[in-house]
Amino acid sequence: MVTELGAITEAEDLPPTKETQVTTQCIKDVNTAIGLLSWDYENPSNRTVRNT
Incomplete structure (x- = not known):
């Protein structure tokens, strides 16, 4: 995330982020995404995986 612009x-x-902080944020992001996803099928024929 860019917070300001300047010469490189x-x-x-910055110090490295601890693994537990990264994992915690990942889990939080996944849980947020779950609530945003649609779990219903718009087309009932998409429910089954078929071997063709």
């Missing part, structure tokens, strides 16, 4: 030579090195 003046950029500050």
Whole structure:
């Protein structure tokens, strides 16, 4: 995420993020996405996987 613009030579090195923080954010994002997804089929024929 870009919070400000500046010369790359003046950029500050940020410390690495802890694994638990990344995992927690990923799980939060997935749970948010679940609520935004449609779990219904618009076309009933799409419900079955067919071997052709």
